[in-house]
Amino acid sequence: MDAATLSRLEEFEKDKKFYDALQFYRTKVTRSFRLKSANEVAISLVTHALNFFFREKQYQCAIDIATQYAECLSKNNVDLNHAAFELLADSVAKFANFAEIENEAGNTQPEQLLNTARCKCVDLAIQWTKQKSTTPQEKKYGSAAFHTVLAKKFIAVDHLELAKNHFLLSDDSKSFAKFLHQEYEKDNIKKVDSDIIIVEAVLQTLCLDRFPFAVALFKDYVKPNKYPFEKPLFNFQHILFDVIETENQPQYSELTASYQTELKRCYAFIGYLTRIGKLYFGIRDNQCMSGGLGNLFSGLLGAQKEEETATSHITSRTPSRQKATTSAQPSPFGAFPPGMMASAPAPLPKKIQKVEVEEDLD
Structure with missing residues (x-):
């Protein structure tokens, strides 16, 4: 990100202007897909946004920016790439992890919000990989490579059942x-x-x-x-x-x-x-x-x-x-x-x- 963008975001973070920050991120992400280095710029913006919103426990803002990114990948017909897999899977794993944290704290509403977001984000991501897949299996189930990344991210946050379910559709038997x-x-x-x-x-x-x-x-x-x-x-x-x-x-x-x-x-x-x-x-x-x-x-x-x-x-x-x-x-x-x-x-x-x-x- 350029210096002007970072400076503006620092102001939003300092003043806790979450809604303004979200709108700024959304605009920047949408415009980034018009550039030649679209995905690289978008990943930098989305990563920065998610780190900020999760740190402040602004779950709805984090959900909004993650789902927007997944939708942009499909709308802009972006080729499958490992960097996007990593970002999407990391977002989904964080939704699962924070949902567990809220569950342990007895906070039912944010837990349900995060679990619903996890499902939606996975669905959007898989639809994108289906759109770009070339084999019958992947047109049906989505990218096996993406399922592998998802499985490993879920292991990292100790969600073993979710990890197993995605391994079933992965390409990494070992x-x-x-x-x-x-x-x-x-x-x-x-x-x-x-x-x-x-x-x-x-x-x-x-x-x-x-x-x-x-x-x-x-x-x-x-x-x-x-x-x-x-x-x-x-x-x-x-x-x-x-x-x-x-x-x-x-x-x-x-x-x-x-x-x-x-x-x-x-x-x-x-x-x-x-x-x-x-x-x-x-x-x-x-x-x-x-x-x-x-x-x-x-x-x-x-x-x-x-x-x-x-x-x-x-x-x-x-x-x-x-x-x-x-x-x-x-x-x-x-x-x-x-x-x-x-x-x-x-x-x-x-x-x-x-x-x-x-x-x-x-």
Whole structure:
């Protein structure tokens, strides 16, 4: 920023003229996008504004300038860039952090204001990245690189659930695996076993039709161990990848039946596996419910038409998709090594109760 701009802002700060400062920032940010170095100038202004407003706990002013910047990125068709990702993610993380501070102080109104702002800012930012994306996955979910930056910012302010949710849509399987090992497990180890934590994350990723990322995440997590594993649930996950890639519907039914004892350790698995059956195997059994998965990512992605067929797993090993069926009868599963079954095969329940899964992803 030039000396004249800084001098004017110092006057506003000294006199606590927050509204005047906000209007000045807004005007400068809008005009900055007409310059050749538009984003660089805008980032400097917005960073300065956010530091000032958060320091003074002028949350509404901070929200206003952050959302204006996100809107300007879309309106001016700005190319995706890491500096903008960092600023947006840092703003969102601060909203989450200050909301937690206000919550601990018993201040409900500012907490709600900040949480609403966090959701809105994330939504605006993702819409911008969708607008500039070139791949089907990123047109649907937004920039994977941006989700990675968001996840790491949320880790920095100790919001681990939000971090995990954005890692699911990220492009950094190694950081995600490390996070699950070091941060998420430590926070949840008394409530959930570690093998359930990683398999749940992998199944959630598969439900998003991100098969290659799910495979990479699992491999990064279990390194240096290899199949067969000591933990039955890991063996289930390893075999599931192969069954999905070959779209072997009878083996899918047999696999889930064989590992019922392990799968029942986490009731949410029922919903994820039902969804996977629909996406990857074309199973259209009206007795199978989605386990609440229809709304799993609505907070982050907005209303979208549900995709019923996955494509991310398709390789030379994948056969042509067969006609959808209403049921799948188990058949012998010769791929299991001796002793690797979690329990004796048993038929799946005819009716699967709905599992309510609600996650705040914004």
